[in-house]
Every structure is written in structure tokens, then in C-alpha cells.
Amino acid sequence: MTEPTGERFAGDPPPALRGAVVDLLGVLAYGQLTAFSRLAADAESAPDLLDRVSIAELAGRQLAGFDLIAERIQYLGVPVAEAMRPFVGPIDAFHQRTRPANWLEGLVKAYVGDGIAADFYREISAYLDSDTHQLVDRVAATDQAGEVLVKMVRGRIEADPAISGRLALWARRLVAEALSQAQRVAADRDNLTGLLVGSSELPGADLAELVAIFGRITTSHQGRMSQLGLSA
Amino acid sequence: MTEPTGERFAGDPPPALRGAVVDLLGVLAYGQLTAFSRLAADAESAPDLLDRVSIAELAGRQLAGFDLIAERIQYLGVPVAEAMRPFVGPIDAFHQRTRPANWLEGLVKAYVGDGIAADFYREISAYLDSDTHQLVDRVAATDQAGEVLVKMVRGRIEADPAISGRLALWARRLVAEALSQAQRVAADRDNLTGLLVGSSELPGADLAELVAIFGRITTSHQGRMSQLGLSA
Numbered sequence: 526m527t528e529p530t531g532e533r534f535a536g537d538p539p540p541a542l543r544g545a546v547v548d549l550l551g552v553l554a555y556g557q558l559t560a561f562s563r564l565a566a567d568a569e570s571a572p573d574l575l576d577r578v579s580i581a582e583l584a585g586r587q588l589a590g591f592d593l594i595a596e597r598i599q600y601l602g603v604p605v606a607e608a609m610r611p612f613v614g615p616i617d618a619f620h621q622r623t624r625p626a627n628w629l630e631g632l633v634k635a636y637v638g639d640g641i642a643a644d645f646y647r648e649i650s651a652y653l654d655s656d657t658h659q660l661v662d663r664v665a666a667t668d669q670a671g672e673v674l675v676k677m678v679r680g681r682i683e684a685d686p687a688i689s690g691r692l693a694l695w696a697r698r699l700v701a702e703a704l705s706q707a708q709r710v711a712a713d714r715d716n717l718t719g720l721l722v723g724s725s726e727l728p729g730a731d732l733a734e735l736v737a738i739f740g741r742i743t744t745s746h747q748g749r750m751s752q753l754g755l756s757a
Numbered sequence: 758m759t760e761p762t763g764e765r766f767a768g769d770p771p772p773a774l775r776g777a778v779v780d781l782l783g784v785l786a787y788g789q790l791t792a793f794s795r796l797a798a799d800a801e802s803a804p805d806l807l808d809r810v811s812i813a814e815l816a817g818r819q820l821a822g823f824d825l826i827a828e829r830i831q832y833l834g835v836p837v838a839e840a841m842r843p844f845v846g847p848i849d850a851f852h853q854r855t856r857p858a859n860w861l862e863g864l865v866k867a868y869v870g871d872g873i874a875a876d877f878y879r880e881i882s883a884y885l886d887s888d889t890h891q892l893v894d895r896v897a898a899t900d901q902a903g904e905v906l907v908k909m910v911r912g913r914i915e916a917d918p919a920i921s922g923r924l925a926l927w928a929r930r931l932v933a934e935a936l937s938q939a940q941r942v943a944a945d946r947d948n949l950t951g952l953l954v955g956s957s958e959l960p961g962a963d964l965a966e967l968v969a970i971f972g973r974i975t976t977s978h979q980g981r982m983s984q985l986g987l988s989a
Contacts, residue, residue: 558809558810562797562800565797566798566801573838574841574842575838577790578790578838581790581793581820581823582820582824584797584820585817585820585821588814588816589817591813605807605810610806613806
């Protein structure tokens with residue numbers, strides 16, 4: 526892990542937001558770390574060497590994103606492991622409940638699952654300080670694994686169109702499980718929930734904003750599904 | 758994978774060495790890629806979050822080393838997958854025959870196994886052009902994972918000294934399997950063998966040099982074993 530330089534940060538987030546910032550960075554850090562593990566495992570089960578290299582490189586990008594977030598967490602004076610710990614249970618549960626049956630399901634999970642998570646983190650970060658918001662944007666951009674995965678999945682579906690129904694079903698299960706674990710996090714972590722629904726210290730999003738947020742996340746998700754050639 | 762820039766290379770190796778260079782870079786590339794996979798899997802089974810992060814970062818360094826080698830292979834006009842392909846069989850066989858029974862054996866394998874492989878590649882690269890030699894040195898330096906792994910393994914042995922006998926036995930098995938696969942590679946790849954034992958085009962190392970090479974590799978290996986607190 527690179528030593529924290531803190532150079533690129535203007536300063537600490539406002540005190541009222543600090544808990545939410547650490548929570549968001551913690552869940553994001555552990556999400557990146559597990560995405561790294563999953564992609565590294567996907568790389569290993571790739572059917573050929575070229576695909577193996579491409580997916581290993583995607584795993585490397587997740588780790589690079591993790592490094593950026595870890596640096597910021599350390600800058601805020603919080604041990605990275607401590608910031609991640611509250612989210613180990615829900616994220617591990619998500620992965621245990623969505624074990625890909627094969628390589629292709631792993632790729633769909635990486636593209637659809639990581640994509641929806643990134644959108645969600647970006648939307649939340651808009652309610653935080655601009656340093657955090659920019660960092661989350663930057664990590665999401667680092668993750669842009671889109672083209673490579675889309676090409677691989679589309680190639681397989683074109684070769685065997687019959688698999689598309691099963692993959693679409695798989696994607697729906699991923700989203701349902703992600704939502705279910707997100708609700709669990711929301712119930713546990715007032716810091717994050719407060720950003721969206723308001724708290725004594727934070728105004729939160731109003732209902733129209735919430736509708737708009739979920740509308741944008743849904744639209745992006747449908748865009749990814751159609752990129753893969755799957756019906757959402 | 759980064760696009761090849763070729764900027765840091767003075768030029769092509771001499772024609773008589775080209776085959777050996779491509780072979781050495783190919784075996785090294787696939788070795789790095791599998792070391793990445795193994796460390797990523799070790800990270801996932803780490804007993805705590807801090808260790809998990811440290812080992813994931815080591816995996817990331819193996820991938821960075823892979824990128825450097827892949828760039829050079831592409832610069833030489835050879836597809837990376839093609840350069841690696843002859844070595845997939847022997848390296849996969851090595852990993853299949855040395856599956857760690859637990860996390861600690863995985864760490865010893867990473868430290869002892871990758872260490873001896875790196876020494877071996879460095880010794881061979883001394884017979885090649887200086888660009889290749891420097892690149893192999895640089896990758897070996899990038900891999901310097903020593904301190905982190907040593908600290909973890911030593912800590913576990915101190916907490917439970919009874920495991921050191923089993924781990925020393927494990928390390929001996931790793932070396933024996935590595936030698937056995939290296940012999941298989943040597944029998945198949947005249948390009949590499951020619952460097953050490955000579956061929957119609959290359960003078961090769963003389964007997965005194967061979968003895969010195971294996972002496973240095975053995976000494977380094979014993980050094981790593983004693984770093985871990987194990988008898989070689």
C-alpha cells in the first residue's frame with residue numbers, strides 16, 4: 526500500500542459529514558478489495574491466455590482503486606481495516622449468495638454488479654464534500670472495465686444465443702441480492718442512511734431526489750444489460 | 758495491459774539470442790501471471806483484513822512485473838500469449854503438484870518458490886543482452902515481497918514452533934518439484950538450455966560457471982529459509 530501523501534486533498538470533510546465519509550470510503554474499499562479477489566479468480570478460470578491476461582489487468586485496476594481509497598482513509602486518520610470492517614459481513618454475504626456457476630456468470634457479475642455498486646457510491650458521494658466526491662468519481666473511472674467484459678460476454682452470447690435467458694436471470698438475481706445487502710447496510714449504518722433520508726444533523730435527499738437517484742441507477746443498469754445483449 | 762512504448766529499450770537482442778530471450782521472457786511472464794493468481798488467492802484466505810490487504814498488494818506487484826515483461830515481448834513483435842504458451846504445461850504442473858494445504862504454506866511457497874525462480878531467471882538472463890538482463894533484474898526487484906512475507910511466517914512460527922518442521926519439509930518439496938519442472942522445460946526448450954550448456958550458435962556456460970550458478974542459487978535459497986527461521 527502506498528504511504529499516504531494527502532497532497533491532493535484540500536482538507537478534512539466537515540465534521541458533520543466525517544462519519545458518513547469514512548463509512549462510504551470503507552464500504553467502497555472493501556468492495557474494491559473483493560472485486561479484485563473475484564476478478565483474479567475469474568482470470569484464473571479464463572478459457573484462454575489472452576482472456577486471462579485481460580481479466581488479470583481488470584483485477585489490477587480494482588486494486589489501484591483500492592489504493593486510492595485507502596490513502597484517503599489513512600489521511601483521515603482511520604486505519605483502513607477499521608473503516609472496512611463494518612461492511613465485511615454484508616459484502617461477503619452478497620458474494621456467498623452470488624457465486625458464479627461458471628466463467629461467463631463471473632464476467633456478468635463483474636460488469637453488472639460492480640457497475641450498479643459504482644453508480645450507487647457515486648450518487649451517495651454527491652452529498653459529501655467535493656474531495657470525496659471527486660475521489661469516488663475517479664475510482665469509478667479507474668474501474669471502467671466495460672469494453673473488455675462486454676466484448677467477451679457478447680462474443681459468447683453470439684456463439685450460443687440460448688445462454689442469454691439464463692444470464693439475464695442471473696443478472697436479475699445479482700441486483701436483487703445487492704439491494705437486499707444494501708438494505709442491511711442501510712439499517713446498520715445511520716451515517717450513510719442519514720445522507721439519503723436525512724438525520725438530526727443532515728438534511729438528506731428529498732423524495733423527488735430519491736426518485737431521481739434510483740431512476741438514474743436503473744437507467745444505467747438497463748444500459749449495461751443492453752450493452753451485453755440481455756433484457757433487463 | 759499498457760501499450761508497448763519500447764522507449765526504454767536500446768534495440769533488439771542479437772539474432773542468435775532472440776529465441777532464448779523470447780523463451781526466457783515467456784516463462785517469466787507466465788510465472789508472474791500465476792504468482793499473481795496464487796497471491797490473490799492467498800490474500801482471500803488471509804486470517805485478517807490487514808494481512809489480506811498486504812498480500813493483495815504483493816499480488817499487484819507481480820502483475821506490475823508481468824506488465825513490464827509483456828511490454829518487452831510485444832516490442833520484440835511476439836504476441837504475449839504465444840511466448841507464454843510453451844511454459845503453461847510445466848508451470849501449471851508445478852502449481853498442481855504444490856497446492857498449499859493452508860494459508861501459511863501458501864506464504865512459504867510465495868517466498869521460497871518465487872525467490873528461487875527469480876534467482877534462476879536472473880542467472881540465465883546474465884547470458885543475454887543487457888536490456889533483457891536489466892529487465893529481469895528490475896522485475897525481480899519489483900517482486901521484493903520479502904519483508905512482508907517473512908514477518909507473517911516468522912510470527913506464526915514463533916506462536917507455534919511445532920509447525921516449523923512441517924514447513925521446512927514443505928519448502929524442500931517445493932524445491933524438488935521446481936527442479937523437476939525446470940528439467941522438463943530444459944529438455945523441451947533448446948533455446949534456454951543452449952545458454953547454459955552451449956549449442957552450435959552459443960558458447961554457453963562452462964562447468965565452473967554452472968557450479969557457481971547453482972552455488973549462488975543454493976546460497977540464496979538457504980538465506981531465505983533461515984530468514985523464515987527454517988532449516989534448509
